[in-house]
Amino acid sequence: MKRIFPSACAAAVIAGLSASFAGPAAANADKSDIDGIWQAQGYGFWLSVTGEEATIDQITAGGCVSMASIKSVIRDGAVARLQDITLNGMGGALGPLQGELTLEEDRLLLDLGKANLISFTRADALPESCTNRPGSDALASFDVLWHGFQEHYAYFDLRGVNWDEMRATYRPQVTAETDDETLLNIFIQMLGPLRDGHVSLITPEGQIADDVLPEWAEGLEAEQMVNVVRNAFTLHAPEGTRPASSMGLGMTAEGLGYMTLINFDDALVAGEVTMASIMGELLTAEPKMKALVIDTRVNFGGSDLAGYALAAQLTSDSVEIGNKAVWEQGRWHTDTPLTIQPANAHVWDGPVYLLTSGVTISAAETFALALSHFDNVTLVGAPSNGILSDMSFLTLPNGWAVSLSNERYLNAAGENFEGAGVPVDIAVPVLPEEIAAGRDRAYEAVLQHLAQN
The missing domain is CATH 2.40.128 (Lipocalin)
Known part of the structure; x- marks a missing residue:
């Protein structure tokens, strides 16, 4: 971690x-x-x-x-x-x-x-x-964390972790007098093997999480990862109407709309600048657009509803995209069906290319999962990170907080891509050095596919 x-x-x-x-x-x-x-x-x-x-x-x-x-x-x-x-x-x-x-x-x-x-x-x-609430000591905090995961964490089998063995190994090392540093190290040793980016500890030391990244992103800070897609945006849409700070929007020389999204902020649903207004801006400026490229190869997630709001601008028909359920004590509760309803205006139902990678995370993955059901969408790049579940939280008696994965998103065929990531239609690696030097293989694949279809 x-x-x-x-x-x-x-x-x-x-x-x-x-x-x-x-x-x-x-x-x-x-x-x-x-x-x-x-x-x-x-x-x-x-x-x-x-x-x-x-x-x-x-x-x-x-x-x-x-x-x-x-x-x-x-x-x-x-x-x-x-x-x-x-x-x-x-x-x-x-x-x-x-x-x-x-x-x-x-x-x-x-x-x-x-x-x-x-x-x-x-x-x-x-x-x-x-x-008769537990005290604030280390042993009480250990028990709340262990039982909280035992009852609500959904993916021990998927992640290959025996949680009972974790208790047997580490609880004897904890007493009411165990200091914070020792307890923190024990929690890190327990949670780290899950290799789940939605499992984190929030302590006075900061937020501590398992940062599971593809090889090309290992060792990079968040801003350095973002610069990879900013470089791509500058390469393809240098005269963009919106710079790629958190969102880029522009047209490429080949007549393709190009949108870069670094996150799915709640404000994109009901703020001053919404997904509907963004699409309206693009379609008004470029009525002869040949296709739309949406680059989420570095997207840290945010709101599922923001992603679904954009998805609604990309279809003229209602699309069933699967369902969602919550895990508790060994079983999934009743599924919630998920459907994308088309927006009332500014709909683009022409060709769409969604670029993804192992740094397409969380809400960006549920967006990718939704778009995988659209006939007009092609996914290009590499599978997403594999942490689709929302984060649920535990408050520990000592004041620390812990996040965990307790939900599943299934596609319409009943498949769960937690851990594996949402698959792509056209596999293309992310090569930051090439992008910085002026070549983007994902965009080349888009142009080739568009020419052949």
Whole structure:
């Protein structure tokens, strides 16, 4: 495991937060109201709502931990807005989230800007473990981390890790008096073998994650990786209307639209510059565009919904792209079907070429997975990184936070590309030195394919 600090990754963490809520509340609340205690389907979180107040508890066999605070609950009939949902302890460094609750018959549905809603059922009371919470010592933190992964991490078999053996090896090395440095090293030895970029520790030392990268990107800082696609953008669209700082947009000499995306920011769904406005800008400026190239070969992820918003601009028909489910204690909960509906305006349904690599990460991968179902899209480059699952979180008793992968995205054929990455139609390596020198083999492959089709 190694430390990573790119700001785009922090955005991806916030956008991918898979949370739900809890705390003390009225056990006998009116069933037509959201007041009361609610248990999430999956995730291990409990939500407690009383009037304008709400809290979150995280409950595992390791104990009941106060996970997050919510600034206020603003009600409007059966809907309630949750303002400034903030993880306790070091998780607070990720920044606050906003959410919306909707009461639907006997379920409470939480919208956190994810591809799926999180479903809660009403409970009479919090579990007894919440009356005797674990202390803040190292042993308590070890037990919460181990049980949290045991109950919610979905990919031990895929990653080749025996979690029971990890407990047998490392728990005897921990006592209540174990210092932070020793505990941190133990956690790194436990989590590192997962080789999962969505598994991280958030401590006073910073965010520590397993930075799994393709060979060409090994040893490069985030900014150096980004410079590879910035060089490609400058090579293909030097007169672009938008520079490739976080997003590049322009036309190539061969009449192809060229879009570079470094992340999928939430603002691209509902901000001042949306995916719809970007496509409108491009299509208005270049009505005779032959094809569109979307370069995500270095994209640190962000919001699935931002990717889906762009996908909606690339089809005139509804497209089923698979489904999503959450893992809990040895099984997958009910799948949520995923469908891309075409946008109302500024649709380009001509040829699209999506460039990917092993640094196409997280939400950029769910975007690639979605586009793999489009008849007008060809994927070019190398398979994506292989961390499609959103990041769920654990708050440890000592104040540290831990992220983990607890979800799956299946394509319409029922295939899961976690660990392997979304495959491509045309395999082309990323060669940074060649791109810097003026040659981009992926773009050459695009031109060749376009000429033959």
